[in-house]
Amino acid sequence: MNESTMSNPGIIITIILLLLPILLGIVIVILKVMGTIRQAKDQQQLEDADKLAEYLGNLSKEEFDKQIVKRKAALDFQLSHQELSGKMPPEDEKGLLHINQPPGLPIVAAKKKALARPHIDPKLSKLIIWYFLSATAWLLFGTTIGEYLGIKFVAPDADHISWLSFGRLRPVHTNSVFWGWASLGMLGLGYYIIPRVSNTKLANLNYGWYTLGLINFAVLIGSICLMAGINNGGGEYREYIWPVMLMFAIGIVLTLINFIQTIARRTTKEIYISNWYIVASIIFAIVITIVAYVPNWQNGLGETIIQGYYMHQGVGMWFMLFTLGIVYYILPQQLNKPIYSYSLGILAFWTQILFYTLIGTHHFVFSSIPWWLQTVAIVGSAGMVIPVIAGTTNFILTFKGAWYKISDSYTLPFFLVGILFYFTGSLQGTAEAFRSANLIWHFTDFTVAHSHLTMYGIICFFLWAGIYAILPRLTGKEAPQITVGAHFWLALIGLLFYTIPLMYGSTLKGLLWMDNKPFIEGVVLMAPYWLWRAIGGSLMWLSHLFFAYNIYQMVATRKEVDIQETAIRKLTDPVTPIQPIT
């Protein structure tokens, strides 16, 4: 890379963002070095011990025995352990004692158990559980397709079936993880959060079920249509034809009504910030869907302007805004302390609306849409620094004084990764929008890497954090820690394997294009990076199998026989035969 490339602000920003994890690595290396120094010190002490042994060997026998016996008596002295308690049998009159059984030999570090929430309506629980189950099914489906698409970059002749050809499957992957997995996951968590922070009951349980059914149906029909070659004409993320998207839209309209009615009945004076984000995101999702599907302004370049607006508001206003709402509730709850600053949350809310709405057309920089509109999009992208830094600061400072809790918790690491990628991934988007950086990266796989850093690194990790936090409260069952850990590490390492080679390779490809080299050289150049992407993708996919297993464990496994509960039931209802509670 030549000098002018290295002085490109977009590239500098990206390099700094990538350096953050590397700096973390350097810190670890320093710790290791300190360990080595300590070992050297131990060596020194061993030598001192040798000298002591030599001294003891030179003492006379009687002198030595006398000293030893005296010292042994001193060391063997023990308290009777009843100096303070006396000899009376104990009695726990105030109910203060809880005796934990000692755990067996642990394979993974023991984490805190989720707290039971006894006051959730079982009917609502059931609804939320079904949202999570559907979301998980779409995650498995969508990422299996994604994994297969990644393989096709390495083995383009893997199959010759029209329904499975690359161009048809790609939107099946993106749409099913968007509308199936992420949307249902978010809505499921929304159905928990909205009534909880409003301190009231959900307004209408049925609407919740209708939304679930409509969205599931839309994604199912939509996927089949796309594979059969029926699509809306090629705009990314609006490949579903309008009757399919209409079902999705009706679904979220019902949920919007439901949420607003619930909030209207709230017993708190304030509307907690989570509900701002969640309700606003649903309203905006409805607006952008209407704008994207109404045909009156979509001829010629109108289509492209709307496309830029739609595809970016889809990610920024629907997924990001909703997910931030989830984080504003569950992160403080898991840390057991209030959010650092409510005001920062409000600032981030309004600035996100102000700047994010402007940035859509940055997907069409240098295209034939008006130059001023491209410039507005680039300025808006730069403005996104404000809500992103406000949000990140707020979350990180909420951790202040509670960092030690990360090692005790299996949800907080997911949050931490999500926050890290919220910062790096979002600012990377700003960097990519600059004309000078766009020149290199636009049209390359860099965009794919970026969308996975954000949709996967931010949205998926936050959703997993939320589901692992909420689901045990509903079912009273937890997933084995070892499989939660496997899910976390495979997803994180897989994501890094996926994105970093892809970003590096596509930078080289962009420079090669700028050199006016034959196009096919860029294809040849990318081959090893596409292989790395497939490997990273496989790890991510594997992590989802663990996630699905964990969901199964949290939902479907039988509870162990609770001795006390069963005994009480036996006393109160001696007729019914005792079954283990399921």
Next chain:
Amino acid sequence: MELFDNHKKLFTTATLLFLLLTLFVAILPAINNQQRNRPLPNAKMLTEAEMKGKAIYISNGCVACHTQQVRNVDMDKIWGSRPSIAADYAAIHRTDLWRNTATLMGTERTGPDLTDIGTRQPGKEWNLVHLYNPRIVVKESIMPAYPWLFTIKSAPSDSDVVVNVPAAYLKSKEGKLVATKEALYLLAYLQSLKQTKLPEGNPIPEFLYKKAIKQADNNQGQQPELDGKALYTASCQSCHQENGEGLPGAFPALKGSPVVMSNNLELYVDIIMNGYDARPEFGIMSPIGTNLEWTEKEVAAIINYERTSWGNDGKKVTPDEIKKIMDLLKLKTTAQ
């Protein structure tokens, strides 16, 4: 604050702000562009067959990898003779009741841009072979194969379009590979993708971010010779192949070719500039040099590369020699 504790006011305010911004960055610019822009006067409308081809292009999601926009940056000048402008898309309307407008501008360029593919690569034989399986002609390609656009017939009729592909790709099936209607529609659409020339007198928009031309080696007044291998790779290799052996039954070999090696430079330059259709056993060669507006420098570089590769040992030529021949050829074409 009252605003923040009243859900009606709060959500109405947020919605109004969002709608206002949406109006100004999306809806109004979109309406403005759709009303103001008109197609170029000499733009060709798609024929019925080409429209059907476009529908096949859409349903197979070709836009996932192929853009149709030449950006106004220097690196894009290989995809067209000028940057795309709003007028190029102005004639595209809603596809039908079910489907939206398809400008097919795209956001990924995993494969080449197709704005001007009808000029760059119009060959029927090449396109059909390439659609059946791209790796027959471009072995590094990762484009999907589209075998379902073809059938195998043991006795094709005269009206059938037979496609010659190496036997290994037929998976040991007996008979001839025949292009279906769909394949021919798609071919027609690809051939129709040509940049419309701007009307006389209209300023052509510039390509931005041009690279600074190095002045170092120009002391002796000599132009540095162009890279013939790169030109060959970009514009010739997909038919004549990297090893210069062509593809039997479709594209002739250049290795040991009499045209390449003979002293009749006029025919050689004529073929490069104006195309060739003299040998029925091979496909038609398009006027690649004219299409890409090559000068004597490009032609000389390519001739020199072809004459010194794959065991060929022909005499090298200079751009000056080629310029004379090109001028002569131009006179001939205008005389006709």
